[in-house]
Amino acid sequence: MSTELHLPQRAPAPETHAAEGHLEADRRTFVIQPARRWPHLDVRELWHYRELLTTLVWRDIVVRYKQTFLGVAWALLVPAMTAFVYIIVFGRFAKFPHGNTPYPVLVVAGVVPMQYFAAAVGNSSASLMANLALVTKVYFPRVLLPLAAVVVPIVDLLVALPVLFVVMAVYGSWPNGAAGATAPLFIGLAFFTALGIGFLLSTINVRWRDVPYMIPVFLQILPLVSGVMYSLNEIPAKWQWLFSLNPMSTAIAGWRWAMLGQAAPNWGQAAVSVTVSALLFFGGLAVFRTFEPRFADTI
Amino acid sequence: MAIAIEAQGLSKRYRIGQLQAAYGTLRDSLARVAARAVGRDEHNEVEEIWALRDVSFSVSEGEVLGLVGRNGAGKSTLLKILTRITTPTTGRAVIRGRVGSLLEVGTGFNPELTGRENVFLNGSILGMKRREIQQKLDQIIEFSGVEKFIDTPVKRYSSGMGVRLAFSVAAHLEPEILLVDEVLAVGDAEFQQRCLGRMEDLSGAGRTVLFVSHNMQAINQLCDRAIWLEDGRVMEDGEPSDVVTHYLHSTWGSGSRISWRDDESAPGDDLVRMLSVRAIDEDGETIDTIDVRRTAGVEIRYRVLREGSPLFAKLKVHDRQGDIAFNAMDIAPHWEESSETGVYSTTAWIPPNLLNEGTTSIDVALCTLRAPKLLQHAAWYDAVSFYVFDPGDGDSARGRFTGQLRGVVRPLLEWTTERLDA
Numbered sequence A: 001m002s003t004e005l006h007l008p009q010r011a012p013a014p015e016t017h018a019a020e021g022h023l024e025a026d027r028r029t030f031v032i033q034p035a036r037r038w039p040h041l042d043v044r045e046l047w048h049y050r051e052l053l054t055t056l057v058w059r060d061i062v063v064r065y066k067q068t069f070l071g072v073a074w075a076l077l078v079p080a081m082t083a084f085v086y087i088i089v090f091g092r093f094a095k096f097p098h099g100n101t102p103y104p105v106l107v108v109a110g111v112v113p114m115q116y117f118a119a120a121v122g123n124s125s126a127s128l129m130a131n132l133a134l135v136t137k138v139y140f141p142r143v144l145l146p147l148a149a150v151v152v153p154i155v156d157l158l159v160a161l162p163v164l165f166v167v168m169a170v171y172g173s174w175p176n177g178a179a180g181a182t183a184p185l186f187i188g189l190a191f192f193t194a195l196g197i198g199f200l201l202s203t204i205n206v207r208w209r210d211v212p213y214m215i216p217v218f219l220q221i222l223p224l225v226s227g228v229m230y231s232l233n234e235i236p237a238k239w240q241w242l243f244s245l246n247p248m249s250t251a252i253a254g255w256r257w258a259m260l261g262q263a264a265p266n267w268g269q270a271a272v273s274v275t276v277s278a279l280l281f282f283g284g285l286a287v288f289r290t291f292e293p294r295f296a297d298t299i
Numbered sequence B: 001m002a003i004a005i006e007a008q009g010l011s012k013r014y015r016i017g018q019l020q021a022a023y024g025t026l027r028d029s030l031a032r033v034a035a036r037a038v039g040r041d042e043h044n045e046v047e048e049i050w051a052l053r054d055v056s057f058s059v060s061e062g063e064v065l066g067l068v069g070r071n072g073a074g075k076s077t078l079l080k081i082l083t084r085i086t087t088p089t090t091g092r093a094v095i096r097g098r099v100g101s102l103l104e105v106g107t108g109f110n111p112e113l114t115g116r117e118n119v120f121l122n123g124s125i126l127g128m129k130r131r132e133i134q135q136k137l138d139q140i141i142e143f144s145g146v147e148k149f150i151d152t153p154v155k156r157y158s159s160g161m162g163v164r165l166a167f168s169v170a171a172h173l174e175p176e177i178l179l180v181d182e183v184l185a186v187g188d189a190e191f192q193q194r195c196l197g198r199m200e201d202l203s204g205a206g207r208t209v210l211f212v213s214h215n216m217q218a219i220n221q222l223c224d225r226a227i228w229l230e231d232g233r234v235m236e237d238g239e240p241s242d243v244v245t246h247y248l249h250s251t252w253g254s255g256s257r258i259s260w261r262d263d264e265s266a267p268g269d270d271l272v273r274m275l276s277v278r279a280i281d282e283d284g285e286t287i288d289t290i291d292v293r294r295t296a297g298v299e300i301r302y303r304v305l306r307e308g309s310p311l312f313a314k315l316k317v318h319d320r321q322g323d324i325a326f327n328a329m330d331i332a333p334h335w336e337e338s339s340e341t342g343v344y345s346t347t348a349w350i351p352p353n354l355l356n357e358g359t360t361s362i363d364v365a366l367c368t369l370r371a372p373k374l375l376q377h378a379a380w381y382d383a384v385s386f387y388v389f390d391p392g393d394g395d396s397a398r399g400r401f402t403g404q405l406r407g408v409v410r411p412l413l414e415w416t417t418e419r420l421d422a
Helices: A020-025 A043-048 A050-067 A072-093 A103-130 A132-137 A144-151 A153-171 A177-207 A211-226 A237-243 A247-260 A267-298 B026-037 B075-082 B115-125 B130-144 B159-171 B189-204 B216-222 B240-256
Strands: A029-032 B003-015 B048-060 B064-068 B090-096 B099-102 B177-181 B208-212 B225-230 B233-238 B257-259 B272-280 B289-291 B296-304 B312-319 B324-329 B342-350 B358-370 B373-389
Touching (some): A144 A177, B048 B075, B130 B159, B240 B373, B272 B358
Parallel strands (some): B064 B225
Antiparallel strands (some): B312 B324, B358 B373
């Protein structure tokens, strides 16, 4: 190939640039040094990168809805079909007890947060590997990747909500007055639990590539032990305490309490769930931050 | 002048495993742990590599610093540390100002998204604010020259269009400090020229630029200073022309001779086999470098296996970019009528003051002529190379001029001037 490069002549004198003004504003001094021994979270930095977080979320949503043939319908179909199968198998054939709530309402209200949680865990665990090109080529707080990955399925959750509302209307179930306002809190519990697990698994995933194969197994068992197709109140009290170690059991029980006016969850058990969730979140974050400086070298 | 980048004793250690198979499967890891427990692990010891060793330097505000060195010398590692993609093992660096880094053109481009959407995505990843992208959107699209397809998914773009759009985003990044890696290696000449032009604008506007390149001409032309990294250490830090010369000197010195151990591996056919090729000076010594004012020779040794064919040697002389200076052939070989079997040595003498400064590479061939065709019986591309330098004593074609003189050749012409109005 014969290409000749015509090099531009050097500009004689530095000119002041028009954009100088706003650059001054976010002028920062960085100190680059060996990774700290103890993890910490630079909240100011995260705030600085908030726009990138929204961009990453926006990208995943747009790409997801562009790529799939059924688009939005997919977010409706998956929970609807899952709920349908549960209702037939567990409600009709196995005749699971459902207290005073109609069984279909009970199931749909359980499936919606569970679907969110499964998607959030799956996405966030894969988030570092899925964004390999970014991790090795540009700096930003890596925490944004699993974080964006648990935010994205909230859209699917919102799309699936009308299914729940329709079923609730059909069976005449209504939110429990003031308790209804607390519904987002229980999704929040699922959110932080999924994020904690996402931190942990995405970190492990960078090192051990066979770990993602174990996630679907975990996610298939989870609905069975979270009370998706039955109400936690129906099982013996001494087992309920064991179930409360799983934050999703409280998330679903609380969500049903808020949305369907079911009996309130046992608050002692809820406290156990919240504690487990907090341990997962902070533990996951600490592990993530500890290994973060090495991601680009290992990936 | 204020310091924009200050690096003190930066070192980076990789475990060998970390470079090659840093990741693996949990199953393998567990198997290894188990093997270690029963004392059956052979590859137990971890080897370490220092990709950077005690690298210190500083860059003043508005300075353009070039980073040269061969592959694996630590340039990319240094850049990755300065861009905070990875952390140093020891040492520290202080960076004052808004940093923009360009380790790749089009980082994060998503094929499903349209050109416009990718501008926002890529700009945001490179650290631009949404407001800033919005303001520059029209300029970015116009500069890219893909206006017509801006709302088409990037997966339908030709690769050239994708690169142009990506570069256009990068070009509108306005950091105070720009760290660039080998961006010039991609794209066609026009694209490279635009990249260089854009970097010129930035440095002209008082921006600090640190850039890694294998394009020595660009380093020479654009940089105020250059650093040569070798084996993770700073070999030299100084004037770009000096640093580039010394670096090239060390890199291209190894190609001054080539020989083949046996006829099997040697280039050739049943008529002739090449034995060796050397770059030499007038005294017949093998050379890595030659003074532009002296004669250089290319000596080819070969074995003629069959008699009767009028063989002759041919050279193709080109520079590192592959631009051909000239082809030359022996028009009067001593056996014009017939050749005998045996071992021969033929040397071509390249006159002084012909080749330009820089690395010269030579392809050699042994041919017969079956008019109008030239048949190559033995040929070797890039057989030898040497570095032509000009000590700048004033008696070469550059006279007392010290700037860049472009061209593949640089002959010393005879000039005549006469006064006409006397």
